[in-house]
Amino acid sequence: MRTATSALRSKDLLGIEPLTPEEITLILDTAEGFKEVSERPVKKVPALRGQLVINLFMEASTRTRVSFEIAEKRLSADTLNFAASGSAVEKGETLIDTADNLVAMHPNMIVIRHKHPGSPKMLADRYENISIVNAGDGAHEHPTQALLDAFTIRERLGRLQGVNVTIVGDIKYSRVVRSNVHLLTKMNANVTLAGPPTLMPVEVEKMGVRVVHSLDEAIEGADVVMMLRIQLERQGKLSFPSLREYYNTFGLTRERLRRVKEGVLVMHPGPMNRGVEIASEVADDPNVSVILEQVTNGVAVRMAVLYLLGGAHATES
């Protein structure tokens, strides 16, 4: 057993892949404290007072952008939201020129969402004194989503080790799945991926997961079933014949859930396509669905990440 860690090694959070289990535990433990802050009448702590955080969102987002902004405000940071639409990006300004200009105004942290994998790393390598937080880069990683998922599982089930997690759907184009697989396997959970072979990336078994192509087989014995959004905007027409057929084959319905053990948690990173990957009767069932709890926990987890990178990292170094 390695000793508990009290700080993150990197100035950036680019993904779950570079983190150690101790660092993951540190973030989750820190988030517990921040969850309590969000339940107070005055939901604010001065941890990042005087720090400027820029939310650089080059791709559409509701949950993640709002969640980061709330987290930043509750930590007393100054925040600036930059959206690609309405900016000089529309005039053809490159990501590096855009970022160079923002950096010239001395932010402490940049939270970036971009459709191209590796763009957060590009900024992290370029600016040595600024913390870069990956809020989703293409189909690569979405580390804060995996952290909030893990936080939710740990809070509900008391542990991550040995938990059976099944992730269903569009595995190939999902950054959520990659971050989740890294995190869950590092924490010794058992991961099963399910979906049609057309939505399964090659050699994904090497990540230490079980791959099945039947939803019933996938959810049997699961403690957690995580449904992924079918990313209609990311794929052509060749991955499956129709939404109807997809729903019939891989859609999570109450009927299918009956075969699963009592107390299973149903999760979804949102936004949901109701009636495509998940039936409303499941998504809205408070006995199984923790989908909105995930959103609540997202703020606490992002506060923890920003605090550990900005507040704690800055003070210690």
Next chain:
Amino acid sequence: MLAAAVLAVFRLTAQVRPSAAQAKYRQYPAPNTQHLGANTMNLLITGARVVDPSQQLDATLDILIEDGTIAKVDSNIKSNVDAFDATGLVATPGFIDLHTHLREPGQEHKETIATGTRAAVAGGYTAVCAMANTVPPNDERAVTEMVVAESARNGRCRVYPIGAVSKGLKGEELAELADLRAAGCVAVSDDGKPVWNAQLMRRALEYCSMLGMPLVAHEEDANLNEGGVMHEGYVSTLLGMRGIPAASEETLVARDVILAKLTGAHVHIAHLSTAGAVEAVRRARADGVKVTCEVTPHHLALGDDALRSFSTNLKMNPPLRSEMHRQAILEGIADGTVDAIATDHAPHHFDEKNVEFDLAPFGVIGLETAFAVCYDRLVQAKVIDLARLVDLLSCGPARTFRLPGGTLRPGALGDVTLLDLDARFEVGRQFHSKASNSPFIGETLQGRVAATIVGGAVKHRKP
């Protein structure tokens, strides 16, 4: 008197009639090697270890070049021409690159014939084959002639143009291949794109067999690629990047060896990168099909695992493959299946590469690092010996495209590359090429080009 005048006019026009021109094509004129008027120099290279696999030669000898051609290779040659003391160096027939993008005309911000050939001689190349995907493409005689003329004016080494297979590289209609051949093209290729239409491929191969020149095939199935930016495998899965499957290359290689068999024509597979493609070539050759192939130094030295850095200098097409594929092409190098190492030197401007990986153009430069990478990773690593490497960089390319050079026999072109095998150096960011998109920046390599001699003239000398 009037009759005599009419007869004179008739004679004049008869000379440019198609039948006369066709007769000229039938001779398959040898590629023009007199591009560089000044390169008919005299030079005595003394004391070099001469490694010439074309005549199984490996001995310390002198080389005498007279009027730009090899006069004699012998010990203790006495001559009063200028001498080059090459003691401690290895002398080989000049390197020939079958696959270079010089970017001129049209993309001079990336490279020009002047800078590209400067990079070539710095890398030991005495001749390069210039790919057709310029702007406009080399799909008609006027462009070929421009490339030949500019090479004569400002080139440092010999430049053999490669013409387009199809007009506008569109894969729809054949370019005027005989005219391109007559103007100096040594092969044809739509490189950068596959010839996706199998019928056009068949007709192009048939036509090329008449002209006696190879068709250089860039093998990828655009449908299977579907926006891919790197090799499809475990690493692309981890990085969430769209993959280019090995099958994309292999399906087209399979098609084209079948078409080469059908037509009896010579198909040359460009930048071969997968295990299946090596195997397809090996089997077809055993079957008597006229198929040759080249591989690049970067596919031999690097694998897709390097892409975890997201460096756009690792983005090229075909992509860096997985270790299994890399091992298979190393085997092809060792067992003789691979005919040539070619750089696929593909310069791009800094700004074009200084973007997100997905958005960067495909291609890396290679002329200046090719020898060091291959010597360090193939000879030092004991995959092949030095003679085989020289064969892959010089004799093999000459054989494959039937070019002059590739040998130091008397009467051959006076093109010699001198190598310092003991030099170790770190690849810097400065290149003779206009571009710096090299995947080897920062690598320490052993083996350096000491001097490059074209037609007896010293075109590059390491200070």
